Amino acid sequence: MKILLTALNSKYIHSNLAIRYLRAYTEKLDYDCVIREFTINDILDRVLEEIISEKPNIVAFSCYIWNIEYIKSLAVLIKLVDPKIQILYGGPEVSYDSCKFLKDAAGEYVIIGEGEETYCEFVKLQIENFRNSGRENSETDFLKLKNINGLCFKWNNKIILNEYRRLMDMNRIVFPYKVKEDFQNKIIYYESSRGCPFNCKYCLSSTTAGVRFLNIERVKAELQFLMRKNIKLIKFVDRTFNCNHEFTMKLWKFIIDTDTNITFHFEISADILTEDEIELLQRAPAGRIQLEVGVQTTNDRVLNNINRHVEFQEIKRKVKKVEKNHNVKQHLDLIAGLPGEDFSSFKKSFNDVYSVKPEEIQLGFLKLLKGSDLRKDAKNLGIVYSPYAPYEVLKTDNISYEELVVLKRIEKMVDKYYNSGKFTHILNYFTTKFKTAFDFYYELGMFFYNSGYLTRNISSAEYYKVFVEFEEQYLKEKNVELNEIIKYDYLKFNKKRWLPDFLLRYRDKYGEKLIKQKIQDKDIAVSKNYYLEKFSINIEKLLKSSLIEKEDGYVVFDGERELYFFGHI
Structure with missing residues (x-):
């Protein structure tokens, strides 16, 4: 029997942790288990051809908001080509409303929630059925499927939802990476804990109580294995890595003291950073650690609406302390479209975060995930969102669709110009000419939109040239100083021995x-x-x-x- 564990990643550099967990947890079972990874940018017909050529008995998909529409289309095509191939879905996108999903989707099975133990029992049953192939489905088969907790399945045109499975001991999971696996040019994901101590209404982690951790010595041993590979970045998928002080200190100290060129990425809550954690981070080798800090908004009333209780001034104080030695890269997140936040409030949140000057600012847009408390209460909160994945907010009682469109233009400017780090001195030049940083990015975004730059590809040199045009059109100025600043930033980050024609020499x-x-x-x-x-x-x-x-x-x-x-x- 052959099962094809299939991932549709958002980018080539990403790797799928979930399907590797499933393979590792069932590696002692007698079946042919193959992992195939594609991206959502791959041509559908080519992915279909690759899957069919594997001649699998079962295709298992890892489902998320960014790939579910692709997967649903792919599953239909698989069934049309070979109706005998069974399809199994798993992941956060199908773990809620599983019955409704399976009713409308091509396929037979959905794993709900954590998948390792459910998948293992499912595979054992499929191996047994494969050995007894040729017989018709029996009441015994039904009862065996019915006894697999965490499984939703089709049977005689009905959808059966089994009992939910209790959360497993984290230390029972099996290390998912193999010795011969090629990690070159890939981001490697690692998980040292599951769950989150907080209850933010927009997040699925709030639906699971408590946090479970791997044994710290096991984590060190597994990281040592990965450090011997050709890896540039390891991203911890822990929802709030620093929620356990002792665990955090031991692991950060291990990572800091180890001789490696790998960068380690952590999602943290900056407000709960302790002084000794900050001191430890300050002695990390440059480039060893990067932190992603969820700010979301600096409006206390809005934070209360999403059940998030932090103070931005405390976040700012901690972030500035970490920044002291300029050795730890920090990435601060904002979310537009939160209940109770209007355009003016978001502008203030943006300016508050920009004043910290982190290495990156992510301007994201609220997505109402299946199973989240915010989705359940969306109507009462005046939130209108797309019924299609990724379920992004379209408007709220506080912010209009048109205003969110403007914020998306600003997001493009921030990501291209601020986050790249290649235009630092140009941005410093312009932001001083506007009342606030938000005003500058607003006008730059409008300039890009009105000039048609958002609807076509422009060259790397043109991304610099637009500032000359922007200064002339919006500021009615033409300063030689800007030419020199652009020239410096261009030469600093573009390894060429020539300059574009628009720059004076x-x-x-x-x-x-x-x-x-x-x-x-x-x-x-x-x-x-x-x-x-x-x-x-x-x-x-x-x-x-x-x-x-x-x-x-x-x-x-x-x-x-x-x-x-x-x-x-």
Whole structure:
């Protein structure tokens, strides 16, 4: 018997943890278990061909809000090509309203909630049935299926929902990664705990009481295995990693003290960070740890509406402390469309978060997940959301559809310009010319929309050029200083030995000769591929203090290193 564990990931670099758990938990069973991973950007016909070519008896899908529509279409096609192939669904997107889902979907089975033990019992039964193939379904088969807790299934045109399964001991799960598995160019997901101590109404974790942890020594051993692989990023999927102080301290200390080039990503609640945790983070090697901090909103009334009880000033204080040594990357999240938050309130939330200057700001939009408390109470709260996955909010009593569309334009600007880190000095130049940072990103988003840039692909050079146009059209200005700032940011992050035509250049062969002679006389080590560019402002002072001071000079770009020559040459 062959089961094809199938994942439709959102991107190629992602890996699916759930299907690996299922394979690992049943590795001692006598069946052919194959993992296949695709992306939602793959052509449907090609994925269908790949699945059919495996000749599986059962295809099992890992279902989420980003892939469920694709999976439902794929399942229909599988059944049309080969009706004998049975289909099993699992994951958060099918764990609620399972009967309704299975009634409308092509397929026979749904695993509800945690899947390891349910899947194991299901596989054992399928192995037994496969050995007895040729007989017709019997009452005995029905009773055996009915005894598998956590399973929903079709039987004689009826949908049967079994009893729910109790949560398992975390230490019974089996390490999901294999020795020969290729991890190159992949983000690896790891789970050291399940559950969350908080009860935010928009989150599915609030539906499960308590938090369960793996044994800390086991976690260390498994991470050591992964550290020996060619991995760049390990993302912990724990909902609130730092909810257990002792566990957090031991694991962060282990990760910080280990010799590795891997970056570890954690979702945390910054407000509950302790002083010793912050001190520990401050001694982490640069690039070793990155933190994702859920702010969502800085409006206390809105936070109360979603059953979230934090104070932004406390989050800000902790985040700024972590930032002290500039060695830990921090990513702060906001959610637009929360009940009770209007456009003006979200603007304030955005400006509050922007004032912290984290490495990344994620501007997300409320999604009403199946099973969440917020979805159940959506009508009373005045929330209108799409009935199609990912169930995103369309409007509320407080914010209109048109206002959310504007925020999506702003989100694109923030993600492209702020989060990339490649336009830092350009952004600093512009934000000082507007009343607030939000006002700048609003106007930039409107400029992109009105200029048609949001509906076509533009080159990397054009992403810089738009600022020249933006300054002329929106600020009615044309400053040479902006040209120099754009030129610096462009050369810093685009490894080319030329500049786009829209940027002014100041060629001075005599001055360049003097700089090269200085480098030689002072015996300054530079590579053969260094690049020399003249500027009309002092770039060194700009980088140190954001001050724009007119002063001719040169910058030597040599890989990650820069040399500055200003004043009398």
